[in-house]
Amino acid sequence: MDLLILALLLAFGTFQLKSAYQRQRIALLGSHLAHFQIEKLMETLTEGYMRALGERDPERQAQIWSLLAAPESALEDQFRRFAADFCRLDPALTRVVRGPLALPYLDRLLPGACFDLRQALQIHAKGIAAVVRNDESRPVKERAYTLLAEMFLMQHTCHWFCRSKATASARLLTRHHTAYAQVLDGVSFGTRQAYRELVGA
Numbered sequence: 001m002d003l004l005i006l007a008l009l010l011a012f013g014t015f016q017l018k019s020a021y022q023r024q025r026i027a028l029l030g031s032h033l034a035h036f037q038i039e040k041l042m043e044t045l046t047e048g049y050m051r052a053l054g055e056r057d058p059e060r061q062a063q064i065w066s067l068l069a070a071p072e073s074a075l076e077d078q079f080r081r082f083a084a085d086f087c088r089l090d091p092a093l094t095r096v097v098r099g100p101l102a103l104p105y106l107d108r109l110l111p112g113a114c115f116d117l118r119q120a121l122q123i124h125a126k127g128i129a130a131v132v133r134n135d136e137s138r139p140v141k142e143r144a145y146t147l148l149a150e151m152f153l154m155q156h157t158c159h160w161f162c163r164s165k166a167t168a169s170a171r172l173l174t175r176h177h178t179a180y181a182q183v184l185d186g187v188s189f190g191t192r193q194a195y196r197e198l199v200g201a
Contacts, residue, residue, distance in 0.1 A: 021104040026162045028093060036082050041075040042151050044068075049144045065140055072147070076132040079154075083121040094118045094161075098200050102164040115198050117161045123198065124154040127191030136188065149186030152176055153195070156183065 033039070045068060052064040086094070095107035095114035107114050130136075131147045138146060152172060159168035169180040184192060184201065195201065 018104045022163060028089075029158060029162060032082060032086050035085070036078045038075065038078050038082060041071050041078065042155070044071045045075065045151070046148065049148060053141065053144065072132045075151075076129050079128055080125045083118075083125040086121055087118045089118065091116055091118065096120070096157075096161050096199075097164070100164065100166040100169075115200070117157070119198055120157050120195070121154075123191060123194045124150065124157065126194075127188055128154070130188060130190065145186060146188055149183050150188070150191060152178060152183045153187055153191070156180060 048064060048068045048071070052061050052068070055061040055064060092108070092111075094117040095111055096117050097103075097106050097110075097114055099113070127150045128147070131138075131143060131150055134143055156168045156172050159171050172178060172180055172183065184195070187195070
């Protein structure tokens with residue numbers, strides 16, 4: 001009986017510690033994102049791309065694509081500024097545990113088992129910018145799919161920082177019906193190569 005009570009107390013204590021740790025990280029990321037409209041722009045583009053890709057009338061489809069140019073440029077600009085702003089933080093605050101599960105404050109105990117969110121955000125900023133500029137001259141539909149993958153991978157990274165890799169992957173699957181591996185395959189070569197090198201994928 002005493003062992004059961006002890007186990008329950010330990011479980012409760014760990015849960016409380018984990019919750020406090022995650023709240024701190026969510027607040028940190030949220031305080032920087034609050035100055036931008038990145039999430040709203042992502043929603044606009046996701047909905048717009050789905051409408052364009054599902055449109056059968058070529059003329060109407062072309063109109064939708066043209067309307068999305070402005071939010072694409074805005075996303076590129078705002079995310080670049082957000083990533084630059086986030087880079088000013090102390091690196092001790094921006095470590096992300098590479099493993100699928102993140103124990104509270106493990107990033108402080110084992111910094112070598114972590115990657116730096118600031119570097120990841122720079123990779124995402126460069127990847128989004130390259131696709132928006134269409135550096136690789138992709139056809140419009142392929143470009144849309146690639147930018148969706150870039151946005152979803154960036155969102156996965158942010159959830160990974162706030163919670164854990166396992167939780168981020170589950171949210172990606174639930175929200176966008178896409179697996180983490182599929183998103184990683186869908187981004188541009190430059191993003192995929194730099195991201196895998198950083199996170200150890």
